[in-house]
Amino acid sequence: MKSSLPIEILRFKELRESLDHTQQSFAEQLGIKNSTADIERGKSKISGAILVELMEKFQINPLWLYGKSNRKKLDTTINTSPKVITVTPDNNDGIVLVNVKAAAGYPHNLQDLDWYEELPAFSLPLPEYRNATYRGFQVQGDSMLPGLYPKEWVLGKAVESISQLSNNTICVVVMHDSVLVKKVQMHSTDEKLSLISLNPEYPPITIDAFQVQELWEVTSKISAEFDENAGNLALSQIQQSLSDLKNEINQLKK
Structure with missing residues (x-):
């Protein structure tokens, strides 16, 4: 039997279940008292405040919720690519x-x-x-x-x-x-x-x-800096580690 509930109610419940929320825990996320039971039964409407919470916390596309779009999530992609591309005189990327x-x-x-x-x-x-x-x-x-x-x-x-x-x-x-x-x-x-x-x-x-x-x-x-002592430092660290290990072994033998 086809449900008589509006599509936004059906999708609201579908969303809650897909997020593994109980009616109580989902209500807490959305600032609703008690639970979402009344909404899912069609006794209460989805308010504007609830819609804002769905958008901000779960990036839900309101058009999807009301059956006007198949795209469930809002496009929150932020373009961070370079605004200007430069090339050298020989047409290589500069x-x-x-x-x-x-x-x-x-x-x-x-x-x-x-x-x-x-x-x-x-x-x-x-x-x-x-x-x-x-x-x-x-x-x-x-x-x-x-x-x-x-x-x-x-x-x-x-x-x-x-x-x-x-x-x-x-x-x-x-x-x-x-x-x-x-x-x-x-x-x-x-x-x-x-x-x-x-x-x-x-x-x-x-x-x-x-x-x-x-x-x-x-x-x-x-880097324009070159540490001439880097090799000697690494060698001294290895020697110190070996010495510490030898001391630990000797302590275990006692």
Whole structure:
């Protein structure tokens, strides 16, 4: 027997069950007293306040709920791809270099072609840098120590949307007022992001996803510094570890 309940009621119940909510727990999520039983029986209507909660918390398309669309979820994809693509005189993708000084004006000049022409650019004849857009950014401050040092350069690969990014990836995050190099940690709703520093002295920063204008996944870095003692340091660390292990073994034998 065909149900006489309106389609929005049927889809409301279908949604609750697909989310593994009870009538009580779903009511709590939507700010409804007691349970959703009256709504699912057709005794109460879906109010505007409930509709807002469905949109904000579960990204539900209201047109789907009322049978006017087959697309269940709202399109919340945020375009983080580069606003300007540069090419070198030989028609290769150019890797524009954005130093610390230029980074201050970068968020405000994302679509200014003349501004980009003032920045240095180069190309790399390596296969891993083909068929993708890269950009170089200079690291500012010590928040990414010990992985990245001040004034080093990172090369970032353009990311079209946040949904394409792997969690806990180091990125150059271009917001409306700043450019930050951070590890990006995504939240379960995709509406919030945490920007994590490698240096534990800096606390995480939580931002709304819509604040991100461009996103560049860091794939490599360029450093002018060379630590001549790095090999000796590594060797001394190995020797110390072996010595500590030997002492532990001797203690066990006693």
